[in-house]
Amino acid sequence: MAGFHEVRFPLRLALGASGGPVRRTDIVNLSNGREQRNQRWRDSRRSYDAGSGIRSTTDLYEVLEFFEARAGQLYGFRFRDPLDWKSCAPGGVVSAMDQILGAGDGATAAFELLKTYADFAGSWARRISKPVAGSVLVAVAGASKPAGSFAVDAVTGVLTFASGHVPPAGAVITAGFEFDVPVRFDIDRIDVSLAHFEAGRIPTIPLTEILP
Structure with a gap:
């Protein structure tokens, strides 16, 4: 897999992530009131938000370091789905x-x-x-x-x-x-908020699956 680093997103932060499978379906409403459904993607694609796992400035810095090491969206990495692993x-x-x-x-x-x-x-x-x-x-x-x-x-x-x-x-x-799930960051910018001493948050850290 091109542009991929065989490293895992910090596991303790992944455990607080939300997300799961995404599918893409076109729904066409017909003149008789019925609908026609067409599957656009053959396979589902996982999407996550790891922002909810951030609790401290240590967590903030760990994510920032990981983000910079992946050059934002450029390099993919491993992610442990908290439910399906x-x-x-x-x-x-x-x-x-x-x-x-x-x-x-x-x-x-x-x-x-x-x-x-x-x-x-x-x-x-x-x-x-x-x-x-x-x-x-x-x-x-x-x-x-x-x-x-x-x-x-x-x-x-x-x-x-x-x-x-x-x-x-x-x-x-x-x-x-x-x-693990092969993913990449779905943003090229990390917004950090220092809520109070020794605590902070990153409102959203979207990740999207890279299909093999």
Whole structure:
């Protein structure tokens, strides 16, 4: 990913952030009173505001330093979504059986990490491009794979099986993992307000997801 720094926005500040997925839909009102809906974006795009996590001048300076090091909007970075940061539900424990990545054909060694959001009426598979290094667990046909039988690129989210461990035809590949969201600042200006001694705030710190 061009223009990206593999660093994470300060975690303690991210925990106070607000935001989530954004979709873009065109709604056309027809002459008969009905409406037609057209999906403009195939995938959702996360948007956050980290301003609410600022509590002290130490926090202010940490954000300013991080902002300057990224040159404003120029370089992307990792961000921990305070709610959605692992392959299972927020209160669950990551398991190698959490998410289906695909099925083997006996030759393909590389698979993208995916997280699927679904109910009985529909589903959407999200590509995970920024897994947390060392957090990925993998299983093939329900059997956990040991360390050394696969490698995960923490920069791209691609899982690659080692020679001799390529999934056989029809075998279902599953995985569990923690992950960050690739984002950038959505402003080129930070407005700082010193409310009183040793306290302050930045009214808004908008962040927007960079799609892989």
